Amino acid sequence: MTQIQGAVDWLSDECGVPAEEMRGFRTPFLNWDDSTLQNLHQLGFLYDSSIAPVDHTANQRGRNHTWPFTLEQPNIDQFQTVKPSVQISPAPGLWEIPMWSLYDANNQAEIPMDYPNPKGGIAVITDLIHPNFLKRYNGNRAPLGLFFHASWLVANGDVFASWIQEIMDTYEDVFFVTSYETLQWMQNPVPASQYVQSCPEQKLCFAPRDTGCMFGQFNGETCQCDCTAPYCRGPDGACTEFVNCPVGPTAPTSPATSPVDKSPVTSPSSVKGCCSGSFKDCDATWCGKTEAACNACTGGMKWLSKGALNDDCKAKLWGCSADEDCCEGLKCLGSSCTSE
Numbered sequence: 443m444t445q446i447q448g449a450v451d452w453l454s455d456e457c458g459v460p461a462e463e464m465r466g467f468r469t470p471f472l473n474w475d476d477s478t479l480q481n482l483h484q485l486g487f488l489y490d491s492s493i494a495p496v497d498h499t500a501n502q503r504g505r506n507h508t509w510p511f512t513l514e515q516p517n518i519d520q521f522q523t524v525k526p527s528v529q530i531s532p533a534p535g536l537w538e539i540p541m542w543s544l545y546d547a548n549n550q551a552e553i554p555m556d557y558p559n560p561k562g563g564i565a566v567i568t569d570l571i572h573p574n575f576l577k578r579y580n581g582n583r584a585p586l587g588l589f590f591h592a593s594w595l596v597a598n599g600d601v602f603a604s605w606i607q608e609i610m611d612t613y614e615d616v617f618f619v620t621s622y623e624t625l626q627w628m629q630n631p632v633p634a635s636q637y638v639q640s641c642p643e644q645k646l647c648f649a650p651r652d653t654g655c656m657f658g659q660f661n662g663e664t665c666q667c668d669c670t671a672p673y674c675r676g677p678d679g680a681c682t683e684f685v686n687c688p689v690g691p692t693a694p695t696s697p698a699t700s701p702v703d704k705s706p707v708t709s710p711s712s713v714k715g716c717c718s719g720s721f722k723d724c725d726a727t728w729c730g731k732t733e734a735a736c737n738a739c740t741g742g743m744k745w746l747s748k749g750a751l752n753d754d755c756k757a758k759l760w761g762c763s764a765d766e767d768c769c770e771g772l773k774c775l776g777s778s779c780t781s782e
Contacts, residue, residue, distance in 0.1 A: 443481040450485075465622050468492050472541060479513060479533050489537035489625060491589075494553065496543075503545045504574050505581030510539045510625060539621050542587045544574045555589045563598030567605045575609070579616070585624055599648035617641065650680040657681040 446467065453459040465488040469478055474492040482490050489510070501507045513533040543551040547569065557566045571588070578586045595602065609616055615634045619627070627637065647665035649655045658669035658681035669681035676682035765774050 443485065446481055447485060465489065466491055466539070468541075475528055476531050479536060480531060483513075483533035483536045487536065489539050489621060491539040491541060491587075491621060493538055494541040494543065496551075498543070498545075498549075498551055502581065503549050504543070504577040507542050507578070507582065507584035508540055509582075509584050510537055510628060512537050537625055539585075539587070539624070541589065542584070544570055545577070546570060547573070555591050555594075557590075557594060563594075563601040566598070567601055572605065579613070588618075595648070596654065603648065614638075650678050655681060 450461055450464050453464065454461045467482055467487050467490055469490075469492040472492050472494060474490070478492070479490055495501060495508060513530060513536045515532060541553070543553060544557075545551055552570060557570060575586050578584055590602075606618055610618070617634075617637065632640075647662070649660040649667065654660070655667040655669075657673040658667045660666075661668045667675055667679060667681050669675055673681040
């Protein structure tokens with residue numbers, strides 16, 4: 443219990459994560475026992491996610507997985523686990539979100555988080571994750587747990603984002619939610635039509651693939667790196683050391699030689715060009731100057747055939763030093779163009 447509380451305190455004190463936002467726990471190496479669950483219960487956690495079911499016949503190899511459940515009763519017999527001898531005591535109010543297995547083409551179980559990818563991230567999506575999604579979707583609709591270690595997402599985030607977008611474009615009744623949001627829905631289930639109306643818009647973006655945000659921090663609100671002096675953003679968005687960084691952050695394109703006309707016709711972000719999948723970072727020459735080059739970019743880029751503003755994109759430049767640097771209707775606040 444001391445170690446668990448110590449981790450919560452450190453994340454709150456040193457990293458600024460609100461303690462009330464830390465609702466779930468997963469044991470290192472999935473090494474849990476009854477005392478783990480009792481400690482989480484006493485500390486007020488909402489859920490654990492450490493128990494892995496191994497009854498592959500009962501779950502029909504991914505078509506009939508167990509839904510999350512509460513640990514209200516002792517020795518609850520929800521499924522066979524990797525620790526069949528452990529006696530579970532009651533923990534009223536504590537939920538269990540199972541570590542569901544995924545099944546390969548030979549119906550062999552794969553433990554999530556460390557996906558084998560000898561053929562690369564695309565193969566993990568096409569050969570493992572997507573087939574298991576279809577099993578869930580055409581089965582009992584139990585949640586599909588997408589549990590990744592950070593290293594996998596850093597290396598394959600662009601491929602993963604493209605798959606998410608494909609699913610969202612194809613299925614109107616599929617939602618990408620957190621574990622907490624899953625439990626919220628289970629406690630108060632509503633039809634998909636009502637859930638769509640209550641689902642907040644979420645940005646989908648990742649740090650630069652090769653270097654991350656070294657010499658800075660990734661800002662999930664703006665989907666870009668906030669660099670620490672004397673570093674500033676380079677053309678790829680990463681914080682690169684420049685001998686003479688400009689006073690304001692470095693934009694992906696060369697500075698304009700004449701004042702910017704903020705009309706939709708000539709605004710820097712109203713011309714044709716590449717735009718990130720979040721439609722928040724747009725620029726005429728970022729990554730690809732042509733449609734073919736843009737489509738070849740990584741990171742879920744989208745070609746804006748009519749220009750950012752004409753494509754109903756809330757566009758902004760990557761950095762700014764004055765309001766004139768921003769698209770029409772936006773202001774420069776803290777080196778970022780914003781509507782606030």
